[in-house]
Amino acid sequence: MNNQDVLDKQQISDYLKDLPHWREVPGAIAAVFHAKTSAMAIELVNEIASAAELDQHHPDVDWRYNKVFVTSTSHDAGGQVTTRDIALAAKISERAEALGVAAHTELIGVVEIAIDTDDQEAISSQWAAGLGYKIASDGSLVDPNHRLPAIWFQHTTTPNPNRLHLDIWGAYSDSQKILDELQKQQAELDHESAPSFVVATDRQGNRFCICTEKDR
Structure with missing residues (x-):
C-alpha cells in the first residue's frame, strides 16, 4: 500500500462529487442499491464480486431481499479510504446502472x-x-x-x-x-x-x- 493512495477528507469529498451514489461514513464510503426484485439484487451482488476480484479489493456487501448495502474501505491502510475504494465504487455504480438498479443515498447509515x-x-x-x-x-x-x-x-x-x-x-x-x-x-x-x-x-x-x- 502506497501512503499516497490514502485520501484526506477534502480529497474524498472531491472524488464523491463524481460518484453520486456514494457517501462518506466513518473510515469508508458506502452506497445502497434498491433493485426491483430479489433476483436482480443477487445479480448485482455477483457483479460486485466480479469487479472486486478483478481489482483484488473487496468491499463489505450486505444483501437484504431487494436491497444491497455496500461499504468500501482499505483495511491494509488501517481502515481508511484510498484511491482503490474510489475506483471500485465507480465500477460498482457502472454495473448497477447497467442492470437498472437504483441507488438510494437516504438509506446509507x-x-x-x-x-x-x-x-x-x-x-x-x-x-x-x-x-x-x-x-x-x-x-x-x-x-x-x-x-x-x-x-x-x-x-x-x-x-x-x-x-x-x-x-x-x-x-x-x-x-x-x-x-x-x-x-x-x-x-x-x-x-x-x-x-x-x-x-x-x-x-x-x-x-x-x-x-x-x-x-x-
Missing part, C-alpha cells in the same frame, strides 16, 4: 456506540473481551467481521450520568429530514456542533447524536 469515560484504559479491554472485538489503532473497538457497531470512548473528566450514547451516521444531504422528525417528536436538540453532529436528548434524558460527514 452507520451506528456507533460511544461511552463517556475518564479512564479508557481501565475499561476498553473488558468491552473488547465481552464482545470479541479488536482494539483499533485509534483506541476504538471494532468487530473483526465488520458486522456489529463500533465502540469508541469519549474522554471526559465529568462523565454524563448516562454514559452510553449512539452516534447515528448519515449523509448531510439527508440529515435535515431526520432532525425535522426529531423536532416533531419533541426531542431536545443541541445544534452547537452542527453540521458535524447534533445531540438529541429524549424525554428520559437518553442521548444520541445525528452525525454527518460535514465539517469533520
Whole structure:
C-alpha cells in the first residue's frame, strides 16, 4: 500500500462529487442499491464480486431481499479510504446502472456506540473481551467481521450520568429530514456542533447524536 493512495477528507469529498451514489461514513464510503426484485439484487451482488476480484479489493456487501448495502474501505491502510475504494465504487455504480438498479443515498447509515469515560484504559479491554472485538489503532473497538457497531470512548473528566450514547451516521444531504422528525417528536436538540453532529436528548434524558460527514 502506497501512503499516497490514502485520501484526506477534502480529497474524498472531491472524488464523491463524481460518484453520486456514494457517501462518506466513518473510515469508508458506502452506497445502497434498491433493485426491483430479489433476483436482480443477487445479480448485482455477483457483479460486485466480479469487479472486486478483478481489482483484488473487496468491499463489505450486505444483501437484504431487494436491497444491497455496500461499504468500501482499505483495511491494509488501517481502515481508511484510498484511491482503490474510489475506483471500485465507480465500477460498482457502472454495473448497477447497467442492470437498472437504483441507488438510494437516504438509506446509507452507520451506528456507533460511544461511552463517556475518564479512564479508557481501565475499561476498553473488558468491552473488547465481552464482545470479541479488536482494539483499533485509534483506541476504538471494532468487530473483526465488520458486522456489529463500533465502540469508541469519549474522554471526559465529568462523565454524563448516562454514559452510553449512539452516534447515528448519515449523509448531510439527508440529515435535515431526520432532525425535522426529531423536532416533531419533541426531542431536545443541541445544534452547537452542527453540521458535524447534533445531540438529541429524549424525554428520559437518553442521548444520541445525528452525525454527518460535514465539517469533520
